[in-house]
Amino acid sequence: MNDNHMHDVLETLSRRGVPENINLWPDISARIERKSSMMALRTRPLTAILIALLALLLLSSAAYALGRMFGFIPGVGLVEQPSSLRMLETSASLEREGIRLSILNVVASPASTSIRFQVEWLVLPPATGDFDTSCQGTPSLILSDGTPLRFVKTADKFTLGESGSNAGYGYVMEFEAIPVDQSDATFSYPCIHPIVAGPLPRDWQIPFHLIPAPEGMALPVNTVQPTESIIIPVTETTIPSSLTLPAVDPAQGIALSADSFVSMDDGYLLIGSMHWSPNDFPAYGVKPIPFTGYVTIVDASGQDVPWEEVYGNVKPQNEEYRSYWAIKVLSISFAPPLAISFNVVDVQIQPIAFQFDIGSAPQAGQSWELNQDLQVAGSLIHLEKANVVSAEGNLNFQLEAQVDANTIADLKINTPLNQCMGGGGGYPTEHMSTLEIYVPTCRPDLPPGIVEMQVTGAILWGQWQTSWQP
Amino acid sequence: MNEQQAIRKLKCGDVSGLEFLVHQFQLKAVRVAYLITRDPGTAEDVVQDCFVRAYRSIRSYDESRPFEPWFMRNVINASVKLLQRSARQVDWVAGTDESHFAEVIARVDSVEEQIESMELQNQIWDAMQKLSPRQRAVIVQRYFLDMSEKEMAEAAGSALGTVKWMLNAARKRLRGLLGDTGRRSEP
Numbered sequence: 001m002n003d004n005h006m007h008d009v010l011e012t013l014s015r016r017g018v019p020e021n022i023n024l025w026p027d028i029s030a031r032i033e034r035k036s037s038m039m040a041l042r043t044r045p046l047t048a049i050l051i052a053l054l055a056l057l058l059l060s061s062a063a064y065a066l067g068r069m070f071g072f073i074p075g076v077g078l079v080e081q082p083s084s085l086r087m088l089e090t091s092a093s094l095e096r097e098g099i100r101l102s103i104l105n106v107v108a109s110p111a112s113t114s115i116r117f118q119v120e121w122l123v124l125p126p127a128t129g130d131f132d133t134s135c136q137g138t139p140s141l142i143l144s145d146g147t148p149l150r151f152v153k154t155a156d157k158f159t160l161g162e163s164g165s166n167a168g169y170g171y172v173m174e175f176e177a178i179p180v181d182q183s184d185a186t187f188s189y190p191c192i193h194p195i196v197a198g199p200l201p202r203d204w205q206i207p208f209h210l211i212p213a214p215e216g217m218a219l220p221v222n223t224v225q226p227t228e229s230i231i232i233p234v235t236e237t238t239i240p241s242s243l244t245l246p247a248v249d250p251a252q253g254i255a256l257s258a259d260s261f262v263s264m265d266d267g268y269l270l271i272g273s274m275h276w277s278p279n280d281f282p283a284y285g286v287k288p289i290p291f292t293g294y295v296t297i298v299d300a301s302g303q304d305v306p307w308e309e310v311y312g313n314v315k316p317q318n319e320e321y322r323s324y325w326a327i328k329v330l331s332i333s334f335a336p337p338l339a340i341s342f343n344v345v346d347v348q349i350q351p352i353a354f355q356f357d358i359g360s361a362p363q364a365g366q367s368w369e370l371n372q373d374l375q376v377a378g379s380l381i382h383l384e385k386a387n388v389v390s391a392e393g394n395l396n397f398q399l400e401a402q403v404d405a406n407t408i409a410d411l412k413i414n415t416p417l418n419q420c421m422g423g424g425g426g427y428p429t430e431h432m433s434t435l436e437i438y439v440p441t442c443r444p445d446l447p448p449g450i451v452e453m454q455v456t457g458a459i460l461w462g463q464w465q466t467s468w469q470p
Numbered sequence: 471m472n473e474q475q476a477i478r479k480l481k482c483g484d485v486s487g488l489e490f491l492v493h494q495f496q497l498k499a500v501r502v503a504y505l506i507t508r509d510p511g512t513a514e515d516v517v518q519d520c521f522v523r524a525y526r527s528i529r530s531y532d533e534s535r536p537f538e539p540w541f542m543r544n545v546i547n548a549s550v551k552l553l554q555r556s557a558r559q560v561d562w563v564a565g566t567d568e569s570h571f572a573e574v575i576a577r578v579d580s581v582e583e584q585i586e587s588m589e590l591q592n593q594i595w596d597a598m599q600k601l602s603p604r605q606r607a608v609i610v611q612r613y614f615l616d617m618s619e620k621e622m623a624e625a626a627g628s629a630l631g632t633v634k635w636m637l638n639a640a641r642k643r644l645r646g647l648l649g650d651t652g653r654r655s656e657p
Contacts (some may be wrong), residue, residue, distance in 0.1 A: 007613050007614060007616065010505060010609070010610065010613055010614040011501075011614070013505065014501035014502075014504055014505055014614070015501075015506045017501075017508075017510045017513070017515065018497065018500045018501045018504050018510055020497065022496060022497060022500055022514065023496075024496045024500070024514060024517060024518055024521065025489055025492045025493065026493055026495075027518055028488070028492055028521050028522060028525075029485075029489070031518070031522050032485065032488070032522060032525050130518055158511050159509055159510055159511055169511070195510070292523075293524065309519075369547075376571065391478045391479070391482060396482055402550065410529075428529070428530075429527055429530050430530070438481055438482050440482040440483045440484065442484070443481075
């Protein structure tokens with residue numbers, strides 16, 4: 001058997017379906033750089049009145065958020081004030097050289113413009129020649145006065161016909177908002193994806209006209225009756241000097257709730273939140289982690305219910321002391337209610353400073369005993385050692401810490417020496433009592449003397465649970 | 471920057487390390503996923519998910535090991551898992567066995583002269599659609615990624631004998647077909 005032949009065939013087949021010029025980075029980057037809103041921390045002890053006000057805020061914020069007019073458009077996302085939407089008057093298409101570009105729908109909100117379009121091959125050319133991967137250009141919308149509206153992101157993509165038939169493909173793309181006083185624009189699409197070999201027509205332009213969207217275009221977002229949240233107040237944590245505070249289970253200070261849902265043909269879009277009071281849990285921000293491996297959903301019969309991560313514009317803006325999450329339940333035939341459990345949360349805390357002396361000529365491979373105890377998110381951690389490690393000509397720190405493996409999953413430590421661009425990430429996969437924390441500097445050398453560092457956040461293990469039923 | 475440097479960067483919090491890995495491996499990964507899922511959009515989604523998961527779990531990744539085999543294994547497993555759990559495998563013919571696999575391989579014989587023929591490619595594509603997701607994965611691993619049987623067994627968490635059995639069944643079928651035509655392409 002000649003393996004090379006099979007390899008060539010598979011290579012050709014894969015080239016037909018996947019063009020050379022794909023670029024997943026913008027979407028991946030958008031997914032990993034989603035940031036939770038930084039919350040203002042109340043740094044002073046709260047008075048009884050303030051506590052009462054905050055409690056009132058906490059209890060009423062969900063009702064406030066859910067009381068606003070929301071709608072959900074599949075492929076577009078959550079939209080506020082659906083009555084202000086505009087849509088495409090009639091679908092429009094253009095044919096060139098056996099290829100048809102069609103605008104299927106446009107949804108224009110005051111915040112953005114989403115356009116659903118497809119490219120279909122009316123006649124498949126013979127599979128000869130090279131794939132045309134030389135075209136470069138970004139889709140855009142052009143207003144009637146010539147003003148371009150930038151591409152923002154890809155919200156969805158799909159294929160036409162049977163898989164592998166090369167009948168065509170489609171996208172839902174989001175652009176900047178079309179001003180409310182303008183109803184005409186042109187969709188500019190410079191490059192067709194070369195899913196078949198041969199030259200392709202370029203620089204497509206299709207004008208379209210917007211009209212007010214009819215009522216009912218957006219699926220209703222149903223609010224969930226709030227269940228009672230049990231939040232156990234704790235003594236205010238003074239940090240970092242006091243080491244005598246009892247460890248507090250941080251799960252007790254953060255409540256999980258399911259706030260609203262959208263009924264879909266194949267499941268439910270479920271939107272919920274994590275919320276807390278700064279008096280119960282002193283954190284700048286709490287970020288739910290609705291990712292595979294960190295959430296379980298079980299129905300009333302004890303069966304696991306499938307779900308998937310949801311991206312895009314499907315959550316309300318985070319509010320003070322409330323961070324939203326969204327998942328899609330991939331079933332409509334489960335035994336209600338569902339028990340939803342999150343077991344990891346990412347918290348940003350008031351920075352806890354510590355320092356140590358790295359001497360006059362710090363070098364890679366050196367270590368210093370720290371032996372410092374800090375109270376982080378209600379849990380005692382013991383900083384054991386700091387090491388200097390070399391990477392790509394830069395010197396970075398690696399700290400070792402002993403933690404409660406059932407509470408602290410990871411620590412975020414930074415230093416003013418840090419000159420790196422961008423932030424790192426990663427979520428834990430196992431419980432460990434000894435953590436190795438990388439503290440990058442992106443410096444080829446380190447200044448001598450005292451190094452200041454801050455613990456700025458932590459990833460916590462816990463069990464945050466709520467129940468929900470349609 | 472090389473692969474190891476990119477992983478170290480990522481572990482140190484520099485997301486440019488991930489960007490390097492994405493640009494380095496995205497095309498091959500999406501094509502691998504496409505050959506299994508048969509849908510370009512789904513393939514891109516699978517690979518995106520795998521990169522995001524790699525980003526999340528990079529702290530526990532052993533940077534002394536090459537990234538590509540580990541990542542491609544994740545892509546293959548994610549593709550198969552997606553098809554197995556979703557209704558998208560409706561076109562998988564129940565009862566499909568290794569003879570379909572062998573049939574696919576056998577058709578390759580004529581590719582020597584007709585590799586540019588879209589008709590033949592479509593026939594092979596159709597034949598691949600009759601395979602189960604796991605069988606497609608085996609083909610992609612062996613013939614697209616050029617993995618050894620041992621590597622395939624490790625990636626699938628299967629016994630080496632299971633992989634050998636599948637491949638041998640295909641080869642046996644192919645030899646039979648070659649005997650019928652009097653042609654021989656196996657070295």
